[in-house]
Amino acid sequence: MKVGVRLGAIAATALACVALALTPAEAAGGNISLASHRAVYDLKLVKARGNRPIQSVRGRILYDFSGNACEGYALQFRQVSEIDSGEGQPVLSDLRATTWEEGESKSFRFNSQNFTNSRPGDNVDGKAERNAKGVRVSLARPSRKAFELPPKLSFPTQHMRQIIEAAQSGKSVFEVTVYDGSETGEKVYETLTVIGRPIEAGANKPADAAGADAALAGMRRWPVRISYFDKAKSEGEATPVYSIAFELYENGISRNLSLDYNDFVISGEMTTLEIRKQAPCK
Numbered sequence: 001m002k003v004g005v006r007l008g009a010i011a012a013t014a015l016a017c018v019a020l021a022l023t024p025a026e027a028a029g030g031n032i033s034l035a036s037h038r039a040v041y042d043l044k045l046v047k048a049r050g051n052r053p054i055q056s057v058r059g060r061i062l063y064d065f066s067g068n069a070c071e072g073y074a075l076q077f078r079q080v081s082e083i084d085s086g087e088g089q090p091v092l093s094d095l096r097a098t099t100w101e102e103g104e105s106k107s108f109r110f111n112s113q114n115f116t117n118s119r120p121g122d123n124v125d126g127k128a129e130r131n132a133k134g135v136r137v138s139l140a141r142p143s144r145k146a147f148e149l150p151p152k153l154s155f156p157t158q159h160m161r162q163i164i165e166a167a168q169s170g171k172s173v174f175e176v177t178v179y180d181g182s183e184t185g186e187k188v189y190e191t192l193t194v195i196g197r198p199i200e201a202g203a204n205k206p207a208d209a210a211g212a213d214a215a216l217a218g219m220r221r222w223p224v225r226i227s228y229f230d231k232a233k234s235e236g237e238a239t240p241v242y243s244i245a246f247e248l249y250e251n252g253i254s255r256n257l258s259l260d261y262n263d264f265v266i267s268g269e270m271t272t273l274e275i276r277k278q279a280p281c282k
Contacts, residue, residue: 032161032164032165032250032252033251033278034065034073034157034160034161034164034251034252035065035215035251035252035253035275035276035278036065036066036067036275036276036277036278036279037064037065037253037273037274037275037276038062038063038064038065038272038273038274038276039062039063039064039209039253039254039270039272039273039274040060040061040062040063040270040271040272040273041060041061041063041257041268041269041270041271042059042060042268042269042271043057043058043059043060043061043079043081043259043266043267043268044057044058044266044267044269045057045058045264045265045266046258046264046265046266046267047264047265048263048264048265049262049263049264050263052085052086053086053263053264054083054084054085054086054263054264055084055085055086056082056083056084056090057081057082057083057084057264057266058081058082059079059080059081059082059093060079060080061077061078061079061257061268062076062077062078062079063075063076063077064076064077065252066276066279067100067103067279068103068278068279068280068281069103069104069281070103070281070282071103071279071281072100072101072102072103072107073100073101073103073157074098074099074100075097075098075099075100075156075157076097076098077095077096077097077098077099078094078095078096078097079093079094079095080092080093080094080095081093081266091116091117092115092116092117092118093114093115093116094114094115094116094118095112095113095114095115096112096113096114096115097110097111097112097113098110098111098112099111099156099180099181101155101156101157101158105130105154105155105157105158106129106130107127107128107129107130108127108128108155108156108179108181109126109127109128110124110125110126110127110128110180110181110185111124111125111126112124112181112182122142122183122184123141123142124139124141124142124181124182124183124184124185125139125140125141125185126138126139126140126141126181126185128149128155128179128181130151132151133148133151134148134149134150134151135148135149135150135151135153135179136148136149137149137179137185137186139185139186141185142184142185145186147186149179149188150177152177153176153177153178153179153188154176154177154178154179155178155179155180156178156180159176159178159191160252161252162174162176163193163195163224163226163248164248164250164252166193166195167195167198167222167224167248168250171195172194172195172196173192173193173194173195174192174193174195175190175191175192175193176191176193177189177190177191177231178190178191178228187230187231188231188232189228189229189230189231189241190228190229190230190231191226191227191228191229192226192227192229192240193224193225193226193227194224194225194227195222195223195224196222196223196224197222197223198220198221198222199220199221199222199223199247200220201217201218201219201220202217202218205217206247206255206256208255208256208269208270208271209255209270209271209272209273210249210253210255210270210273212273213273213275215251215275216249216251216253219249219250219251220249220250221247221248221249221250221255222247222248223245223246223247223248224245224246224247224248225243225244225245226243226244226245227240227242227243228240228241228242228243228244229241239262240262241262242259242260242261242262243260244257244258244259244260245257245258245260246258253273253275255270256268256269256270257269257270
């Protein structure tokens with residue numbers, strides 16, 4: 001079922017970009033210090049659209065981010081979702097992804113595989129290297145291929161740092177081209193980020209795992225929505241491929257997720273959070 005595959009492929013960007021969660025002081029994002037952390041989000045269907053709407057979605061996201069500006073940033077991500085379309089047997093989508101991004105976003109490595117009902121699906125493995133002329137992408141899977149992309153694009157962690165810097169400077173809208181290695185490894189997205197007014201430290205204490213963490217209690221956070229447009233189809237195209245909404249803390253931790261795939265919307269409640277001691281740059 002294509003819904004399951006699409007859900008998995010989109011999710012990697014989602015929390016790589018929100019955390020996902022989207023992720024310490026670096027040139028690409030100013031003096032932004034981002035936390036090494038492990039978060040779990042429980043997923044459920046909020047809204048379904050269309051003539052044959054999805055009946056239910058339930059699942060979980062595991063997001064594990066670590067690193068610093070000297071050693072680079074590593075992400076381990078997994079999203080398991082059971083999707084019931086009302087057509088019989090529910091579909092189980094299992095996306096597993098790992099990425100590594102150099103501290104100044106000069107290099108980006110990515111690997112992902114999606115399983116549908118335990119059967120292996122898309123498998124992507126590659127790297128992107130930034131140079132003075134542009135970004136060179138080399139893919140090992142799904143097939144060996146190399147191609148060039150324009151220099152003015154952001155990798156996922158770089159993108160998150162830029163959003164936080166924009167929020168801290170009082171901007172309400174931020175646009176940038178993003179390459180994240182998702183789907184077949186050839187997608188480039190135009191993104192539009194809308195940043196709401198800051199929620200000051202101590203205000204509106206969350207009822208989830210983020211609200212129970214003392215380190216987050218003294219931090220501002222912002223409501224953020226990121227819309228992703230397929231660069232190959234974006235000219236004259238007003239509808240995003242998908243969008244992600246969340247509350248973003250100054251250290252890169254995200255809560256209160258909303259993943260909008262156009263046909264349906266899924267919420268993600270943070271159920272566990274572990275903030276690890278940040279390794280200093282040597």
